[in-house]
Amino acid sequence: MSAKDFAGRTVAQHVEAFTSGKVSARDLIEGVLERTKKAEPFNPIATLDAEGARAAADALDARRKRGTGFGKLAGVPVSAKDLILTKGLRTAFASLTMKDNVPTIDADAIAQWRAADAVLFAKTTTPEFGHKVLTDSRLHGVTRNPWNREHTSGGSSGGAAVSIALGLGPIAMSTDGAGSGRIPAACCGIYGLKATVGRVPHEVPPDQFGQLTYLGVMARHPTDLGAGLASMSRGHRDDPWTAAIGRTPFAWPENTGEHPIAGKRVTVIRRMTGGYLDPDTEARLDAALAFLDKQGAHIKEMDGREVDWKLDVARIVLRANQIERFADILKNRRDELDPSFAKTLDEGDAVDAVMLRRALADRTTAYKSVQRLFADADLLLTPTVATPAPLATQDQFKPLVVDGKPLGDLRAAWYTYTIPFNMTGHPAISIPFGRSRAGLPIGIHFVAPWYEEAHLIRLAEAFDAETGASAEFPPGFAAGA
Template identity: 90%
Template structure:
């Protein structure tokens, strides 16, 4: 049968559970759900969230699910749910180009473990989402795929490097998307695009493809419109893998969701607020939303304490040194032989890697431990940390990774120091962190807040996000022209 024989069902705005129930109960076919998402994909083209669309593969997977349902067989917890994955995550039989001209024809022979687990849970993978080349920056553009734009204002960036995943969720292209996060690459675009983005604890999700397992800074994560779907998505990708030692360290026990602890997510919680990591600029609209969040938390019975971020040496350059050393080791040969095919900003990033000497790298590895201990000490007096996710709403789409961030005509410094200092430390320390949408700027751009929990505190963060969503209704908000049912 052809696509025209099926009626697209627009389930945008529905939770994962609602998708699964509609399919398994027979109210809607998996194929109809897929056709509904594909119709939205076409409408979303001006924002450019899709790197590789697999319409035929998604239809075939949906048809197979529909055939199984007729036979009455059981289904996984993501049955019939259309999902996407960032173009850095290996997908068997579906191009994984890493947004690079040097890998534009790469079709993996295996799935990443997390992808395999989503497929085993009967999710329907319909697309790979855009990213900068090899995920090297917090903006999403590449020579291979072009510029990915903010769903609330096309003149602004989606953030990165999981920009396409964030835009896809914001525009209703499936309820969840798989992201990666190396220095905030999942939380930053979540904040820019007004959705929920979770970076789990180191070892919670297998990332067995990374060449340096013991020096891991990058995590596979989940983006969602509804906070509870973060839990469902995480639970379905958290079975350990023998080649990832961090997942072995926690006994390969999958994350369990829903969480039935009965504990109130806010009342009595000790929350340490860090407005500025280093005393730098904080956008007035972002600070106003932070203050509004504090008022909400106080009303809910939280015990709030503010600290000056300058009291902590966050070792912000440590992640850069480790990342650059890893990148030049992995991509040094490409830099030598195919520099002309690389995005200029990626080539410059690799040049920075060439400048890292062994003494600087050894110092960075030791300083990572220092950063971990500093954050651990904070949790001696706190149950949660609260920061802005980024210092300002999304910059212009024309922002250069190596140029200063400009606000009101004034250069504030490079992006790392001026914009996303808040996310970097927790990639080094392994603590779980979430970006929660909390209103918009006067210019109509989303604003995100970051909460950080002790190791394996993902359930606390998700329950907290649910409480915020009840207050804000953020999960029901769509960019203009993309509301549910359109």
């Protein structure tokens, strides 16, 4: 079969080309598989399923010959993070302890994408059990930034972000526990969406009521966030948060006729805690404000120190959940774990009942604090991270260093902006908005009230029309290159 390079085209363009008979699903997959070979130096793929993808594509082509109907992702090549269960395809969680794990079921979101006739071709890289915001593991190695291999892709959905940046399919499924989808999106110059809690079923984790992790979508085109979300948002009986929304999936496209910027009240928070903000990042934030102002937004700024974000709450809850899940592995197989993951579990082991009880109460406090901000705002705007992507050698437990100056703990110095909204459930998006003087992507971060994902996607479309970010590829990876 011939390979068709559809890199840079939207989900809708893939579907139309396949369903109209202009191109076969097999040709689309062969094009993506060719690109995965070029992408190998950046290491975005944990497990490639070339034969499984070809078989699924051939089945779609056979159905088309029979004249049957198709789902909304028909023929679209997709990937999923190596933390998400995929039936019959290795899900190793980037861990030597799970290197031979082949699930017998799909996560429901994956099942929904398959039912929509997407073609899953790969699992993407992540740190071990997604424990940090950098992407490297003993099992899969280091995943590198597509704009500069000396820098990190961000994490923990680093492989998904790199795949989208390099044109390996139009959408990828990510996870986001403290910014794990939005952070690498910013580092790699693509769009990353974390939906409202319960919008996408995440029925696998053992703590359904207290979890902070979301399944999300990454894309090159903002509208494809909507296409991906619409095809993974049917509720599931084992995820109680989905019951709050009901069984009706997210609808896309949604056109209310309302401008996503004009007349909107935007509260800008440059610094969550008064820490360092990279000058290039701040300059791009100022440029975003100028664009919003020109489009008719009502902008006000506030000092992030006026809000007690309860940033440590997320760490305590996450660590408590992690040690509950992985205590046996820590005890019996510690020598097989990445040292940073073992240290993370040690932090969880130190969480006592008093700490956890206070953290659970503080999560409600954080939610109410954010709700008060939306009393006179339609959107919150922050940087996604405080600096462009650090070096690929950055250690999760060592200070972030800029121009030879240590800025403090990576969590406190780099990614304070994303953490609160995993606790509070609010939808958030990272939007690519230019690059630093060194050529690294810079992202800006919008947060909306619950269930306002469509507004965030339309907002991203407005920014993309201004920047053309969806058409930008790292060197050597442009469509047809």
